[in-house]
Amino acid sequence: MPILHLKMHPGRTAEQKKAFAREATRVVVETLVCPPESVEILITEVPKDAWATAGTLKSDG
Amino acid sequence: MPILHLKMHPGRTAEQKKAFAREATRVVVETLVCPPESVEILITEVPKDAWATAGTLKSDG
Amino acid sequence: MPILHLKMHPGRTAEQKKAFAREATRVVVETLVCPPESVEILITEVPKDAWATAGTLKSDG
Amino acid sequence: MPILHLKMHPGRTAEQKKAFAREATRVVVETLVCPPESVEILITEVPKDAWATAGTLKSDG
Amino acid sequence: MPILHLKMHPGRTAEQKKAFAREATRVVVETLVCPPESVEILITEVPKDAWATAGTLKSDG
Amino acid sequence: MPILHLKMHPGRTAEQKKAFAREATRVVVETLVCPPESVEILITEVPKDAWATAGTLKSDG
Numbered sequence: 001m002p003i004l005h006l007k008m009h010p011g012r013t014a015e016q017k018k019a020f021a022r023e024a025t026r027v028v029v030e031t032l033v034c035p036p037e038s039v040e041i042l043i044t045e046v047p048k049d050a051w052a053t054a055g056t057l058k059s060d061g
Numbered sequence: 062m063p064i065l066h067l068k069m070h071p072g073r074t075a076e077q078k079k080a081f082a083r084e085a086t087r088v089v090v091e092t093l094v095c096p097p098e099s100v101e102i103l104i105t106e107v108p109k110d111a112w113a114t115a116g117t118l119k120s121d122g
Numbered sequence: 123m124p125i126l127h128l129k130m131h132p133g134r135t136a137e138q139k140k141a142f143a144r145e146a147t148r149v150v151v152e153t154l155v156c157p158p159e160s161v162e163i164l165i166t167e168v169p170k171d172a173w174a175t176a177g178t179l180k181s182d183g
Numbered sequence: 184m185p186i187l188h189l190k191m192h193p194g195r196t197a198e199q200k201k202a203f204a205r206e207a208t209r210v211v212v213e214t215l216v217c218p219p220e221s222v223e224i225l226i227t228e229v230p231k232d233a234w235a236t237a238g239t240l241k242s243d244g
Numbered sequence: 245m246p247i248l249h250l251k252m253h254p255g256r257t258a259e260q261k262k263a264f265a266r267e268a269t270r271v272v273v274e275t276l277v278c279p280p281e282s283v284e285i286l287i288t289e290v291p292k293d294a295w296a297t298a299g300t301l302k303s304d305g
Numbered sequence: 306m307p308i309l310h311l312k313m314h315p316g317r318t319a320e321q322k323k324a325f326a327r328e329a330t331r332v333v334v335e336t337l338v339c340p341p342e343s344v345e346i347l348i349t350e351v352p353k354d355a356w357a358t359a360g361t362l363k364s365d366g
Contacts, residue, residue, distance in 0.1 A: 001356070001363075002313040003125065003162070004329075007225065009306065012337055014110060018118055020336040024309075025116035027332055031325040032317055036115040040125070040162070042068065043111040049197060050226040051306070054219040055208035057201055058306075062131065062173070062180075064247065064284070065146075069124040073154055075232060079240055081153040085126075086238035088149055092142040093134055097237040101247070101284070103190065104233040112123070119123075129286065136354060140362055147360035158359040164312065165355040171258060172287040176280040177269035179262055184253065184295070184302075186308065186345070187268075191246040195276055203275040207248075210271055214263040215256055223308070223345070234245070241245075251347065293319060294348040298341040299330035301323055 001038045002028050009058070010045040017043060062099045063089050070119070071106040078104060123160045124150050131180070132167040139165060184221045185211050192241070193228040200226060245282045246272050253302070254289040261287060306343045307333050314363070315350040322348060 004024060012020075025039045048058035065085060073081075086100045109119035126146055134142075147161045170180035187207060195203075208222045231241035248268060256264075269283045292302035309329060317325075330344045353363035 001162075001358070002311060003164075005310045005312075006333075007308045007310075008337060016336055016338070017110065018121065020332065021113035021118055022116045023332040023336055024329060025113065027325065027328040028311075031321055031328055032313060033321070034313075039113075039115060040123075041113040041116075042107055042125075044107075045111070046225055046227075049200065050228075052204035052208065052222075052224040053306070054222060055205045055224075057204055060201065062175070062284075064129045064286075066127045066129075067124060067150075068127075069154060069156075077153055077155075078232065079243065081149065082235035082240055083238045084149040084153055085146060086235065088142065088145040089128075092138055092145055093130060094138075095130075100235075100237060101245075102235040102238075103229055103247075105229075106233075114123070139354065140365065143357035143362055144360045147357065161357075161359060163357040163360075164351055166351075167355075168286055168288075171261065172289070174265035174269065174283075174285040176283060177266045177285075179265055182262065184297070184345075186251045186347075188249045188251075189246060189272075190249075191276060199275055199277070203271065206271040206275055207268060210264065210267040211250075214260055214267055215252060216260070217252075223306075225308075236245070290347055290349075293322065294350070296326035296330065296344075296346040298344060299327045299346075301326055304323065 002032060002034060003040045003042070004028060005042045005044065007044045007046050009048055009051065063093060063095060064101045065089060066103045066105065068105045068107050070109055070112065124154060124156060125162045125164070126150060127164045127166065129166045129168050131170055131173065185215060185217060186223045186225070187211060188225045188227065190227045190229050192231055192234065246276060246278060247284045247286070248272060249286045249288065251288045251290050253292055253295065307337060307339060308345045308347070309333060310347045310349065312349045312351050314353055314356065
């Protein structure tokens with residue numbers, strides 16, 4: 001039931017995503033007390049030309 | 062005005078997406094009582110290597 | 123696994139939300155071909171003073 | 184801290200996205216009174232075959 | 245069709261929200277070239293005890 | 306820059322939310338290799354009468 005949605009830039013390896021999914025699920029289970037099977041994690045990669053901070057696209061940073 | 066956002070794995074056909082959009086709009090109109098023109102439906106395809114359940118990416122399932 | 127997120131104004135009854143959840147799940151199962159247990163539906167009520175169309179808040183509409 | 188997420192069809196130029204990011208950040212800073220460095224803007228392009236209005240995909244419109 | 249979703253802390257006045265909706269719609273229309281009637285803006289207020297930066301909830305900041 | 310959005314039922318304590326924010330940030334920093342100050346975490350509580358699995362609202366489960 002808890003759904004965790006991560007938005008980040010592209011560029012991480014498959015191994016990094018696996019480690020994130022595994023460890024983030026463990027944190028949800030331990031801190032929020034729920035069964036691991038109930039935890040869904042979605043990862044969205046947002047390109048640097050589609051993400052701005054302080055008005056400037058990261059691709060122009 | 063009602064906005065319905067579907068997140069699912071890639072792999073469905075264009076026909077399936079059309080049928081989903083048509084039928085889901087009908088359900089919104091009938092159950093929530095609003096005009097069809099007010100219903101927006103967005104579909105996001107989340108790859109299996111970007112979706113985890115119970116700490117394991119679906120691509121590793 | 124398919125996650126369906128509905129955003130709408132407050133004001134529908136509990137019965138309407140139940141009917142929406144039931145019928146929208148049936149549509150997902152039938153058009154996208156997946157088991158009902160895999161379908162999650164979330165409903166977010168957005169007040170009229172927090173939703174604008176054409177630059178005007180619905181509460182001012 | 185304010186996060187602004189834009190969902191639109193593909194097709195705008197890099198210049199249009201830069202102008203949107205710059206001007207939308209200025210609007211957030213001026214109307215909501217916060218420092219520009221705190222404003223994050225994300226842009227998601229949703230294809231016409233993944234966006235429906237009134238039950239019809241835009242690609243079929 | 246463009247949907248703009250703002251997430252911010254509670255505390256702004258109704259006037260500030262109106263000004264944001266009006267000005268942000270104008271920016272979308274001018275930079276992305278679309279009719280004002282097609283622009284939807286949603287505002288979600290996220291309390292300080294539900295928003296963390298660098299691991300610390302803003303309410304504990 | 307990485308934004309992590311958690312959706313869960315209401316009912317957890319302030320201490321649980323603090324622990325989640327702290328530990329989830331640590332996991333993001335360690336697995337995805339980024340500075341803690343860049344990590345934003347948002348928590349949205351979705352009531353049981355606004356969340357359905359297999360067509361049944363959790364409040365009716």
